[in-house]
Structure formats: C-alpha cells, structure tokens
Amino acid sequence: MLIEIEDKIISAEVFRKKFVCDLIRCKGACCVEGDAGAPLSQEEVFKLTEHLDNIAPYMSSEGLEAISKFGVSTTDHEGEPVTPLIKDGTCAFVFYNEKHQALCSIEKAHLEGAIENLKPISCSLYPIRVKKFNDFTALQYDEWSICKSACSQGELLGVPVYRFLKNALTRAFGAPFYKELELVEKELENIPE
Template sequence: MSEKFIIDDRIFNLKFSCDVTKCKGACCTLKGAGGAPLLDEEVRIIKRNTEIAKKYLSVINIFHIDTDGVIEGEPGDYSLKSVNDEECIFAFYEEGIAKCAFQQAYNNNETDFKKPISCHLFPVRISGKKRNIIKYEEISECEDALVKGKADDITVFEFAREALVREYGEQFYKDLKSKYFTKKESQ
C-alpha cells in the first residue's frame, strides 16, 4: 500500500516530541499562517461541534465565531478561520498554553471529534489529490520538540502514530513501519 505514497524520510529519521511547556502551543497560534487546513468532510463535523467547543473559548473568539463564522475557503481548500491572522478561532489558553477547544471537549467526553486531522497530525502534513504525500513540516517554534524528541528517542513517525492510524488505519501504519525499518536495517 505504501508504494503509492511519496513519503518524506525525515518522518522516520528526525526525533520529535512536542514540548508544550516550552512552545506554549505555538502550532495553534502561528501568525500569518492562516487557519488549519480542513478536509471537506470535516466542515460539517466542525459546524456540528462548534457550540460544544464554544464553552472553552474567550469572549473575543466567540464574538468572531458569531460574527464571521469558523470556516473559510471552498471545496477542496477549506481551513479554519483565525483571530487577527494569528491564533486559531478554536484556541483557548490554560496556564499560558494554547489548547484546542475540540480536544478539550473530546477529553471531557462531550464529542467524538478530537480535532481536525491536520492539527492531530502536526508536524506531519499530508497533501496531494489522493492524500498520498506525507511530509514533515519544519517550523522554528518546534525546535524544543526536536530536543525533547532526541531525549525521549521518539521519531516524528512514532510521535504522529495515533493521527496516522486515524487517517490511514492501523495496518497502513504497521506496514509502513515494517517496510521502512526493514529497509533501514538492510542498508
């Protein structure tokens, strides 16, 4: 199955483990980056879960949601809106760390929607019409995650396991792991 994919080798080689105590949830607040990319099928799910997520948000974010909505773009190119071209419309702060309102609602068993798959996968990005290009997205805000990844001995691939399984299934993940690590050991 993975033969039909173009995969950035860095996801297998680069060590990465998110350290939100250092980055403060920077991936939810990237200035000028636009909102998180969405799959077309996520649009309906997000609209259905917006009211649930609102209870975690600031008055400012709720105002923007009620005034401007939560999604922009068109089929095949949707994204979440951001506040002031910076933080995600669904970001809230807890002890100075930006967090996802959907994730919080999911953790509290209020929804079965964890968060957009692009957010769940980060720093892995998926692209291509068939969603068959898997790559690592490097941002300076994640430098501490590289340090922590080395200390914890976790690769980007391992860090993103749950999200990769959510996107492609358990068997895909196992096959890719087996293929890559067998290939690596034989070199």
C-alpha cells in the same frame, strides 16, 4: 528519499527526524503562529458546524466572535478550507490554560465527553503535512523553527516523527497503514542517510 505505501508517498524524514511535542517550552505556538488557520476537510467543516454548540463553552470570547463572523472555516490563499483566526493570528478554537499554554477547545470538548474526536486531523498530524493529489497522497515532514524544542525532545527520547504521531496516523489512515510504517522503519535502519 521517498517511500511508497499503498497510494501514499512518504518523505523519509518522517522516519529519520525525531520529534516529541514540548508544550512546556513552546506553549502551543503552532496554534497561534502562521499565516492561515489549520487545514480542514469538507467533512471536518460539516462536523464542526454540527457540533459547534458543544464546542463553544470551551472557546474564548475572541474565538466565538471570529466563528460568529466567519463560521467554523474560512479559505486560505489556495482556496482550501482552514480554521478562522482571531485578530492576532491565533486559531479561533484556541483557549489558554492557567500556564498560558494555547490549547484546543475542540480537543477539550472531546476529552470532557461533549463530542467525538473532531480535532482537525491536520492538527493531530503535525509536523506531518498531508497533501492530496489526483493519484496519490503525500506525507511530508514540516520543519518549523517554533518546534525546535520538540525536535530536541525527540532526539533526547529517540522518538521518530511517525512514532510520536501513532494515534493520529492510525486515526487518519488506519492500523494496517501504521503497521506498514513500522516495517519501513526497520528497512530504513539498514540504509545510510
């Protein structure tokens, strides 16, 4: 089932699937696995380039090497900008904490007050993937085996994907859009899956 709000088409899974990141179990696997870096908008590429000096102190030496070689973005198989990867397929912006959890140097720079929130919106919105078309924007739930513990955690806590991503969805599309999502959830409660 698909839901239309404004110029967005949203998969019902965004409301029906449950999800809460479980960093203790997954250790940030979504930032170190996959065949391409995180999708970026042109504006994000510009802002990351502009603020790189403030992000660099939080990056790993391998990440800095990748950035010096490729810049803050490369292109994926569709020609779209993505974050560069280091040799093992890890995002160049990843650093590891003392628990060996993959964390984002962009987010760390923001939390430390060095920059505004420049974490790529595609990262903040995961497991929702956003695809822009000529007449609409699609929001789909992306099921990935490395997020099994997040799905279990979401089921345990009863948190739908969209609610877990409230801040990211509001940042990406605005508070009125998020309010519409809440109304849709109430309507879907009366419709069997």
